[in-house]
Amino acid sequence: MPPRYQPRRLEEKWQRIWEERRLFNAQENPSRPKYYVLEMFPYPSGRIHMGHVRNYTIGDVVARYQRMRGFNVLHPMGWDAFGLPAENAALARGMHPARWTYENIDYMRGQLKNLGYSYDWPRELATCDPQYYRWEQQVFIEMFRRGLAYKKKAPVNWCPRCATVLANEQVEDGLCWRCDSPVHLKELDQWFFKITDYAEELLRDLDQLTHWPERVLTMQRHWIGKSPGAEIVFPLAHGGDPIKVFTTRADTLFGATFMSLAPEHPLALALAQGTPQESEVRRFVEYWQAQNRSRGVLEEITKEGVFTGRYCVNPVAGWQMPIYVANFVLMEYGTGAVMAVPAHDQRDFEFAKKYELPIKVVIQPPDAAAALRAEDLTAALEEDGVLVNSGDFTGLASAPARQAIADFLAREGKGRHSVHFRLRDWLISRQRYWGAPIPIIYCERCGLVPVPEADLPVVLPLDVEITGEGGSPLAHLASFYQVPCPGCGGPGRREVDTMDTFVESSWYFLRYASADYRDGILDPDRVNYWLPVDQYIGGIEHAVLHLLYARFFTKVLRDLGLVQIDEPFTRLLTQGMVLKDGAKMAKSKGNVVDPEYMIEQYGTDTTRLFLLFAAPPEKDLEWSDQGVAGASRFLHRLWNLVHSLLPDLQKVAAYQGDGAGLSAGLLEFRHQVHRTIKKVTDDIEDSFHFNTAIAAVMELVNAFYLTAENSPREPLTMQVFREAVEAMLLLVNPMVPHLAEELWQALGHATSLQQLPWPQARAEALVKSTITVVIQVNGKVRSKLTAPAAATDEEIKGWALNDPAIQKWLQDGPPKRVVLARRKLVNIVV
RNA sequence: GCCUGGGUGGCGGAACGGGUAGACGCAAGGGACUUAAAAUCCCUCGGGGUUCGCCCCGUGCCGGUUCGAGUCCGGCCCCAGGCACCA
DSSP: OOOOOOHHHHHHHHHHHHHHTTTTOOOOOTTSOEEEEEEOOOOOOSSOOHHHHHHHHHHHHHHHHHHHTTOEEEOOOOBOOOSHHHHHHHHHHTOOHHHHHHHHHHHHHHHHHHTTOOOOGGGOOBTTSHHHHHHHHHHHHHHHHTTSEEEEEEEEEEETTTTEEEOGGGEETTEETTTOOBOEEEEEEEEEEOGGGGHHHHHHGGGGOTBSOHHHHHHHHHHHOEEEEEEEEEOBTTOSSOEEEEESOGGGGGGOOEEEEOTTOHHHHHHHTTSTTHHHHHHHHHHHHHSOOSTTTGGGSOOOEEEEEEEEEOTTTOOEEEEEEETTOOSSSTTSEEEEOGGGOHHHHHHHHHHTOOOOOOEEOTTOSSOOOGGGOSSOOOSOOEEOSOGGGTTOBHHHHHHHHHHHHHHHTSEEEEEEESOOOEEOEESOSSSOBOOEEEETTTEEEEOOGGGOOOOOOSOOOOOOSSSOGGGGOHHHHEEEOTTTSSEEEEOOOEEOHHHHTTTHHHHGGGTTOOSSSSOHHHHHHHOSEEEEEEEGGGTTHHHHHHHHHHHHHHHTTSOOOSOSEEEEEEEOOEEETTEEOOGGGTOOOOHHHHHHHHOHHHHHHHHHHSSOTTSOEEOOHHHHHHHHHHHHHHHHHHHHHHHHHTTSOOOOSOSTTOOHHHHHHHHHHHHHHHHHHHHHHHHOOHHHHHHHHHHHHHHHHHHHHTSOOOHHHHHHHHHHHHHHHHHHTTTSHHHHHHHHHHTTOOSOGGGSOOOOOOHHHHOOSEEEEEEEETTEEEEEEEEETTOOHHHHHHHHHHOGGGGGGGTTSSOSEEEEETTTEEEEEO
16 A cells, blocks of 8 residues: 655655754855845734745745755845834734734744745844844945935925834825825935936836846836926016926927916915915915815816916016916926926916916827817817927927027026936835834934944834824833934933835845855845845735836945845746735635635645646736645646556666657656656746646646556566656646655665756657648648658648548649648648 | 827636637536435537538727738727826
8 A cells, every 4th residue: 555645744754854954054156156045024913814825835846946056045035024013903902013023934934944945044134133234224324425315394295193204105195104194295204215316217228127026127117206397487577586397398388378386385385475375375275285286186176276466487488477376286206396388388278368378379280181270179289290480490390499499598507408217216204113213313512323333233122102192102212312413522412213114125135145244234245146036936016116216226335335136136026916706815804715725625725736837927816725635636636647557666777768668658758758858848948837837747647547557567667657757746846845755765765856857858858750740721720741751741631632531622624833831831722 | 298018708818920709717507426415527608690510700890901810000999007287
């Protein structure tokens, strides 16, 4: 009686052996090619969920595969351990955030070990560890010294529920990304990272990322939002500081008939002073400043404005333009002032119609039959065309005209070429407790003073009371904030805000290379050996947030001389979500499948196999209990197949010959074995399409059962079978490593499968002696024939025409044409 | 509105240098084994017709190119995601 496949027992056994032999602990070795594969590290929320399992399984297959391909593989794991949920859990359970976090880490680490992932555990890090954020604080100080970290008072996103500010990237449809509360703008003094200094490079280098998904690149391009254009100066008719505008449509300057200012524009009230419109303007400005004009609300608002009583002068046309304050102009973009061209901008058109302002056509569509007349317009003509009524520039096309007009303005001192970005600086201070303290001390005499390196880390004190009152509890802890100024020794006050948790995740992948390094932020030798990450794997939800910040940090650390790379992640795989009943698994929906339960029921190999087989990795995956049962069934089939042959397989060595002397059946079988090797290799190499790779192995197993049934158990056959079994075990090892190891050992091997090379398809086994040719008549399949591989094209055509099933189609006369395609198909046209 | 993906059986998904549509798996139906059930094995499984040899239709819709189109081209429709008074 062969042994039954009992997954849990052998999985525990092999996990223990791998750990004892330290098979996955990577050593730097410049003589070997390296491969760094990384999955986005988890937040220690309490338990591993199925989305994690999918993410880490994909990464583990890549890691094990690349090891077998001969690479020196780095595959680390850690914890994104700071963040708000720890504080909320502390409030709900009266547990300190630190204890809650570390208990979760311990539990989840155990779960990951049960899943059998080949991690380099000695490099494990937790971002809430002072040994980690100490170096982050040092990066902050370096950035502060270079002006890349700065403090300013500005209208920022404020979430009242979380009682903290948020970065632009953390506001979705006007709602907080964590708690979905409406976010509003609040004027506050906050810390920023100057990511806008890198806007141009962050945009340009996207072109290097040829192995990133197109949609992620597009989302980042869009988020950075580069607009080339011109800055144009409009003098005031009555003198004083002129108004500057930014425009992408300098070609329409001769059509600018009025000016619109944002309600927050400093000139809005100043201009109206002393005019009959003053009180009306004041009411309008005060009203719109008080309105919530965050995203999502704006599109509902109708365009309104009010005349300031003042005029500015069109710098090329010379006429006076009334200055309005308008509710649709944003202070945050451009200069907060817009030159209004009603004929060629839809918003300005609607505004001009409403307030009866002049409309001047200055662009003609190139294909227009007759001259466009302002009176006939029912909507703005926003497309490019040819300039009319535009002085010396009349007759130019829009694109060259933009250039020429900006050049002209620059010469006259009335403007210049200019580029604007949508990207804002990254607001990184948070009024929260569970985060890395910002290492700055305020002194009345010295101003903002960075904490001296010798005093790092600024350790987050643990003896605080979490009240949930809002504001950081550190602000109430005198022992924390009362410190002498490092500059003058006078009384100082420590910064009590902490850093956005996205700061930690912006450089953790660099720290893994030298996680134990005590003498600096990064160990140059090791970080330059391992980086960049060759394959990064994680959810699409970080397409902008984390992936943009991490790219920014890499460039900053490069400019600090700490790394030599421009981009951190060479290849990116954004894996899809795990769904159940069509929805993302969530406690609130009651559709959660617990990985721990699946492992108990079926084992980790089955769980891994199902997740890899059910869908290609980049697509969403619908959970199916029956699908899991099917994966389990396959592993049993494989197990039983090998065990049914085992006594005979143990007596022979794997077949080494070139096929000479094998029966036709064995030749065909061996052909399929090597075709499967090629197919699995190609599927993993080209696209990580494990689903089709697994399908190919399933086909081979099916064929194996048939062949084994019909073959005598003689030594030559068993040699071919042993070759097939060994190839199969090597092929499935990255996906179901425990089962593969166990069967490998059962064959009598002493070496771990993890240290063996990936199999190679033998060229002589890939060629076939016969080919199958499909015969079509008028493009429809009517028959097929088997021909010797050596047959000529003419012979194949001849056999096709003589095929008995084809005769009835040829009754109405000879074929008009016979096409042979790739020696696979004959199409007879009648 | 703009941008990026994507529409293939009952379901997950295969097949893209144009060349046998539906691999592999799940579900379903029938059968074998069993006192019975589970497990396992065998057969059927896009729709319609059939003299059981086959024949017709079929990859979101409408056209086109081609000996041949799920795949290429033109025009639409729908779904998902991202951005959005960005001047």
